[in-house]
Amino acid sequence: MGVIAWGYISTFNSKQLFLLYKRDHIALETIVYRFYNPPIEFKTQPIGLTHMKTFSATPADIDKKWIIIDAEGIVLGRLASIVAIWRLRGKHKPSFTPHMDMGDNVIIINAEKIQSAGKKREEHFYWHTGHPGGIKSRTKAQILEGAHPERVVTQAVSRHAAWQPSGARTNDKPARLCRSGDHPHEAQNPEVLDVASMNKKNTRSACSTSDEINTLEDLQAVAGEAANACS
Template identity: 60%
Template sequence: MKTFSARPADIDKKWVLIDAQGVVLGRLASIIAKVLRGKHKATFTPHMDMGDNVIVVNAAKVQLTGNKRADKVYYRHTGYPGGIKSAIAGKILEGKHPERVISKAVERMLPGGPLSRKQMTNLRIYGGAEHPHEAQQPAVMDVASMNPKNTRSA
């Protein structure tokens, strides 16, 4: 029996809607990364963009376990000498762009490289409950009900 290797004509991309309200960040990010890569499909091929398009709503209401909301620090560098900047996870979630926390978590769960950067373009994250992708008729994926550990009360 020969190993199946997908070709561009074999790829069938769907749209998936995920509500992040009350869901633990790491568990949510791992599920999103799996769907973006296409590992949930029987026809998964590692070198092809097999994954679905993912829409995440209510990104500002994602949960962090333990003291991570106050203690987790995100670092970035401006490119200038001494230009290291830091931000606390709680401040980012309450700020102007709460979707960046989920975006970074998913990005760091994907393998690095050009294919991974292409797959990240299939991820759309919104801080509120509205999104402009109703025309794509996304299928709803209920991450909160998959496992009792996926949710935490505030």
């Protein structure tokens, strides 16, 4: 017989009391005492603890900050996940409310110096002109070396954004990307967010190798240069 049953023993009939006595081997004196002296109503909350209400932010509670991120040497996917999932949506704040726009204003500089892991620089971006046979593609490396390298970061951040059940993005506001170290938002006094110091895996060095390898000495020299560049 569990302890919780004593709270309802005053509602038991004689047959239920007999089962308590025979089946559960509870002393008859205990049953009679509990029947005529029902205990106090049980509390679901332990003594000393208080209930905490769920906080739901209002527009007056939202504090948007301006942050700046230097993308030089940062891995593209890790930067996109930090910006899209956490900073643009505001999930890093204790007062995060899903249906409110809690995100910060993000400025990304040196977007053309972003790094990629493995052979992802050779991945293709596809689009279609709308005419028969009009499918086009460019590699990520070609875009980074072209006139608009910030489009790679823009696409990565957009694809990392969460989806709503209706099919819309939860945060459709883009980050402000700049090709060089200069940006037109000095008046907002943005705070510097050091993504490289968050995790050692967030950075990657660009390795350069020579294509002219004819002898064993050339191979050893190229291996040494690549090891020094990637260290």
